[in-house]
Amino acid sequence: MALVCFQIRYYLIFLFKRFTMQTKPTIRIVAALFAVLSTAALWAQNGVTVPRTPSPAAEVRQTIGISTVSVNYSRPSVKGRTVWGELVPYGWNVQAFGTPNLAPWRAGANENTVLELSHDATVAGQKVPAGKYGLFFVINKDDSGEVILSKDNMAWGNFFYDPARDQMRAKIQVRNTTNHVEALTYDFINLTKNTAELVLNWEKKQFPVSIEFAVDDIVMANAAAELKGAKGFTAPAYTSAANYAIANKTHLETALAWADRAATLDHSFANMNTKARLMKMTGKAAEADKMMNDILPKASEADLNTYGYQLLNEGKHDEAIKVLAMNTERHPESANAWDSLGEAYATKGDKDNAIKSFRKSLSLNPPENVKANSEKFMKQLGAMK
DSSP states (O other): OHHHHHHHHHHHHHHHHHHTTSOHHHHHHHHHHHHHHHHHHHHHHHOOOOOOOSSOEEEEEEEETTEEEEEEEEOOBOTTOOTBTTTBOSSOEEOSSSOSSEEOBOSSSSBOOEEEESSOEEETTEEEOSEEEEEEEEEOTTSEEEEEEESOOSSBTTTTOOGGGEEEEEEEEOEEEEEEEEEEEEEEESOOSSEEEEEEEEEEEEEEEEEEOOHHHHHHHHHHHHTTTGGGGOHHHHHHHHHHHHHHTOSHHHHHHHHHHHHHHOOOHHHHHHHHHHHHHTTOHHHHHHHHHHHGGGOOHHHHHHHHHHHHHTTOHHHHHHHHHHHHHHOTTOHHHHHHHHHHHHHHTOHHHHHHHHHHHHTTOOOHHHHHHHHHHHHHTTSOO
């Protein structure tokens, strides 16, 4: 804290020595800065935590995959002022004090606006390592602009901006909006599996920055790290990681090794099925079919039902019907087994067998959810009003 006081006092002395003989507008600017820095000096030395009324602090955070991106910033308000070209000058500008470098806009107020990435990302088309960065923008008269990430993230505003510390710069196009935003606001829009658009909204302008994470690579690397810990002693952890790879068609050979480990730890139908699916996806279909045929006799009613729907979702109607019919043979008293078989026939377009299966399900006093599903299909098939 003493160091902060010393630095503030140093710049106060520097300002007055440098600008005492300048024009009246410049003197007014310096006087305002003097007041702000004097308050900061008192706070640093003796103050307690109080609300920051003019430009309150804020934070916005977004999860993309298992990665997070956050922005910590302060929120100045328009208050009837002309923002663009006056309050926020166009282009790059030398500040009233601090370093003599041309500097971008601080993209907020008070301390650095700070963008933090939990993992390596692509920001505005450029690779950026995980970490914290000072976030800056430039706006020009024609609404062209730039986004800058600086390795300096603990400075005050843009007064000490150093271009040598830039992590990246990229061109952006500032958008004009119809809605007036009084207090500067950051938000995330246009979310996809791998991407989001970070936007700064203020007055009637929007500054967009695309952010992208390699979600599948990050998830799989994280899974590999977690499986080296306590989770690596349990089959469900390996199975969940393998099933993610199946759903996203990524890192299949690695996932097959995990599925094999899960099947070794727990020789259940579900684990063997996961392994078989990955074997098929990696060109080992004949081995996978043999393994499933060997394990089908040991499958429970729930196992067969799940496997039948899996085949149905894969568009393998005949194989699904074969498995679900096997379930009704083993469990003829199960309304759910007949309902599932009826759904498979209906999906294939075999109306007669579908109606027979649903009628059988309804004759077995099914649970409410099964009854509702059978009746829904019967109405769709014109067999019930």
